[in-house]
Amino acid sequence: MAPDPASSTSDTPSEDAEPSLPAFIIEGARSSRAKCKTCRKAIPLGGLRLGILVEGPYGMGHMWHHLECAAERHFEKLEEAYGLAAWNFAKEVPEPIPALEDLAKLKVEADKQRAEKKELPYAELDPSGRARCKLCDELIGKGTPRVALGRSVEFGQQTRTTPINIHPACVADALQAEDNATEVDGFSEALRTNSKGLDAKLIEDVLGLVGSLY
Ligand SMILES: [Zn+2]
Ligand SMILES: [Zn+2]
Known part of the structure; x- marks a missing residue:
């Protein structure tokens, strides 16, 4: 030195x-x-x-x-x-x-x-059974996995992203929505990184239900 x-x-x-x-x-x-x-x-x-x-x-x-x-x-x-x-x-x-x-x-x-603070997108287990999937409008079963995606919402002049709950099987279609704010590229990787409350096996199960994206 x-x-x-x-x-x-x-x-x-x-x-x-x-x-x-x-x-x-x-x-x-x-x-x-x-x-x-x-x-x-x-x-x-x-x-x-x-x-x-x-x-x-x-x-x-x-x-x-x-x-x-x-x-x-x-x-x-x-x-x-x-x-x-x-x-x-x-x-x-x-x-x-x-x-x-x-x-x-x-x-x-x-x-x-x-x-x-959770970053979108992430998967979690539905805590209540009262939330509806924002794509198909059906209830999400209590204790079953759901995926939180980002939706663009206008607040005056600003656009903000709010989380919406989606069935894993409805994710591929939800990502095609016009107000979708979640990237399709790197979706699986982002879900693995952000789903802190779920174990790795369950995250892979969710990704299996999500299926292939387009
Ligand atoms: Zn300060
Ligand atoms: Zn659905």
Whole structure:
């Protein structure tokens, strides 16, 4: 490993000329201009934020995140910042500083939501027996497999994809619908990847019922 010249001496003039920035700062935002790098929304004046030191195109600087966003998406960094009592690097130490245990709850909740978010298409077992197949309009038997496909729905100017439930045997025709939003190419692979609740054997059974696509 190459020796680090910056750490070898502390009396080098060039090193002293530029005070080193702290790796983290926790502070109340000093303006309302900065945007959170996680959610891209504004950080209000006085809103608690975590600055993470990064090397950018113009040198070293802090990237700001809402403290809550940092908890949800960069918890390890937040933990480090708390370990360093990073609020002491603020121009004005913010008050009160939320407990790290409370922020940890946000992370747990966010992780849970991400894990539960299902990507289309996926197969699952029908939980109720009350859902109708959106292609043939027949009920889907309780405990039998069904496939969730994407359907394009217009909301004002926007088009969004919502899940619809389909019998495995109706999938091939449903994929031909005009408002279908699920790719035919790579369908089997996507179903294997996304059907997290089903074992591999059952997924293959579902694909057998789906049959060949056109
Ligand atoms: Zn944010
Ligand atoms: Zn059907």
